Amino acid sequence: MKKTALITGISGQDGAYLAKLLLNKNYKVIGSDRRSSRASLWRLKRLGIEKKVIMEELELSELYDIKRLVQKYKFNEIYNLGAQSFVKSSFNSPLYTSNVTGTSVLKILETIREINPKTKFYQASSSEMYGKVVEKIQNENTNFNPQSPYAIAKVFGHYTTKLYRESYNIFAVSGILFNHESPLRGEEFVTRKITLGLVKIIKGDLKCLELGNIYAKRDWGYAKEYVEAIWKMLQQKKPEDFVISTGKTFSVKQFINETLKFLKINGKWIGKGLNERLINKRNGKTIIKINPKFFRPAEVDILIGDSSKAHKVLKWKPRVKLKELVKIMLESELKFYN
Ligand code: NAP
Ligand code: F7E
Numbered sequence: 001m002k003k004t005a006l007i008t009g010i011s012g013q014d015g016a017y018l019a020k021l022l023l024n025k026n027y028k029v030i031g032s033d034r035r036s037s038r039a040s041l042w043r044l045k046r047l048g049i050e051k052k053v054i055m056e057e058l059e060l061s062e063l064y065d066i067k068r069l070v071q072k073y074k075f076n077e078i079y080n081l082g083a084q085s086f087v088k089s090s091f092n093s094p095l096y097t098s099n100v101t102g103t104s105v106l107k108i109l110e111t112i113r114e115i116n117p118k119t120k121f122y123q124a125s126s127s128e129m130y131g132k133v134v135e136k137i138q139n140e141n142t143n144f145n146p147q148s149p150y151a152i153a154k155v156f157g158h159y160t161t162k163l164y165r166e167s168y169n170i171f172a173v174s175g176i177l178f179n180h181e182s183p184l185r186g187e188e189f190v191t192r193k194i195t196l197g198l199v200k201i202i203k204g205d206l207k208c209l210e211l212g213n214i215y216a217k218r219d220w221g222y223a224k225e226y227v228e229a230i231w232k233m234l235q236q237k238k239p240e241d242f243v244i245s246t247g248k249t250f251s252v253k254q255f256i257n258e259t260l261k262f263l264k265i266n267g268k269w270i271g272k273g274l275n276e277r278l279i280n281k282r283n284g285k286t287i288i289k290i291n292p293k294f295f296r297p298a299e300v301d302i303l304i305g306d307s308s309k310a311h312k313v314l315k316w317k318p319r320v321k322l323k324e325l326v327k328i329m330l331e332s333e334l335k336f337y338n
Contacts, residue, residue, distance in 0.1 A: 004028045006075050008060060008108075009082030010053065013184040014124070016043035018079060018227040023052050025231075030073055032058035032082065043184045046336075058082075060104040063111075070111045070119075077234050079122045080108055080157075086188055087128060090150035091297050102153030109164040109172060117170055120234045123161040125174035126154045127219065127245070127303050139243055139306040140176065147298040162241070171239045175230050178245035178305040181325060182223035183332030190252055191220065195329045198259050199337055201287050208286055212294025214252040214276070217302040221246045222320035222328065232314040245305020246318045256288065258326040 005022055009015045010031030022029050031053045033041075044050035056072075058065045060082045070078075083101040084090060090097040105123055112119045130138045131147035146152045158174050165172040185192040190211070200206035221244070229244045253269075256278070260267050266281040267288075278288035310316045320328070 002026060002028050003076040004030065004073055005077040005079060006030045006032060006069065006073065007079045007081060008032045008058060009080075009124075010055075011041055011043065012081060012085070013043065013182060013186065013223050014180075014227055014230070015079075015081045016047055016049075016184055017182070017224050018081065018230060019044065019053050020047045020049050021227050021231055023049055029053045030056055030069070030075070032056050032069065034059045046184065060107075061099045063107045066104075066107050066111050067115070070108075070115045074116060075119045077120045077122070078108065078112065079124075079230065079234075080105060081124045083124065083153075084150070086186070087148045087150045088188075088294075088296055090148050090153070094149035097149045098153045098156070100153075101150060102156040105157035106160050109160060109170065112170060112172075113164065113168050117168065119170075120239075121161070121164075121170060121172040122230060122234055123157050123172070123174040124230075125158045125161075125176045125241070126151065127176060127178040127243075127305060128300060129155050129158060129176065130303060131300050133302065137247075137304045137306045140241055140309055147300050148296070151300075158241075165239050171234070173233050173236075173239045174241045175233055176241060176243045176305075177226055177230075178219040178221060178243070178303060180221045180223040180226040180244075181329065183329050183336075184223065185329075191255060191329065194252075194256055194259055195326070195333045196337075198256075198263055198265065198287075199330070199333045202263060202265065203337065209288045210291035210294065211252065211288060212291070212296070213299055214256065214290070215301075216299060217249045217251045219245045219247065219249050219303050219305045220255070220322060220325060221318050222325050225318055225320060229310055229314055229316045232316055236313070240313070242310045242314060243305050243307045244310055244316070245307045246321070247304065247306060248322065249302060249304045250322055255322070255326070258323055259330065262326055262330050
């Protein structure tokens with residue numbers, strides 16, 4: 001029997017990769033999208049699957065939209081990837097973020113409990129929940145210490161998922177995914193901002209790229225690999241949460257330096273603090289500078305994940321290292337840039 005799955009947030013980075021993976025496994029894939037005057041399914045188009053998924057309208061903050069969909073399809077699996085996922089914006093729109101990213105999880109789980117409790121549920125939890133870390137390396141048992149309205153909303157979704165699993169016997173799990181990037185990453189996130197920005201500079205379409213805290217460190221993996229782990233979590237006998245990460249951490253500045261190497265830009269860092277900048281040694285021009293506009297009211301300085309439970313139970317391991325991730329992103333940037 002063909003399985004039917006709902007992916008909320010199918011138009012996003014992970015939604016697109018997961019849809020492709022499920023289609024390859026012969027699922028019937030329903031993707032939900034919210035109404036928008038500039039709706040774009042460019043990621044699904046890029047992967048050649050926009051006509052292979054059934055699109056339904058769903059605004060995550062709207063309980064009736066969720067009920068309508070769950071009533072219409074007898075979903076075997078629901079992957080809740082939809083969210084206001086940009087940490088910086090969550091400081092400007094905290095209420096909106098808590099609704100879309102946080103309480104929507106409760107709406108979906110309550111709907112599953114009421115209408116079809118056999119549906120398996122995946123919640124996209126985040127390493128941002130660790131925030132100002134209380135342990136050097138974070139695993140499934142590390143306490144959370146969130147530093148943004150986004151992270152607080154994710155903590156709410158995380159514990160709600162646990163509650164529904166433990167109280168109502170629903171197969172509900174959270175994947176605590178550390179940062180994962182790809183050519184399909186949104187342009188506002190720092191890795192994509194850097195790869196696209198530096199390609200614009202070499203094409204002569206941008207003079208200088210402005211960034212915030214280049215000393216923040218993240219455990220960066222490859223999104224295409226991470227959605228395999230997401231799927232595996234729902235195929236287990238027992239519902240459990242998993243950390244998904246590479247176990248290595250790099251600063252934003254190190255990510256920039258890898259990008260420079262690949263693009264063969266001969267750059268030199270000069271200055272300190274707000275005056276730190278990168279000059280192009282070929283012509284002496286500043287190509288990267290700091291703009292405090294991109295700082296956050298509270299920062300997550302460093303994250304490193306321990307995904308040994310996933311290695312053991314899911315038989316999942318990351319393969320792509322930072323250098324290769326940069327290469328994958330830049331090759332795509334150069335191919336599609338116009
Ligand atoms: P993304 O590219 O920002 O995609 C977010 C998706 O949510 C988009 O499809 C977006 O639709 C949809 N969405 C936003 N607001 C909505 C609303 N009000 N109603 C319905 N849909 C809405 O995020 P991603 O990187 O793929 O991440 C997927 C999930 O994993 C998110 O929940 C994110 O918070 C979480 N996560 C991501 C990472 C990471 O490093 N990427 C790590 C841990 C957890 P539009 O196209 O209309 O905006
Ligand atoms: O920032 C610093 C910034 O926006 C990474 C989301 O997918 O991963 C993502 O959240 C770091 C931060 O991702 C700029 O201050 C410096 O320390 O790429 P980001 P994020 O905030 O880590 C987690 C796991 C999620 O769950 C989220 O949904 O880079 N940084 N300068 C900058 N960041 C941005 N965006 N832009 C800058 O100019």
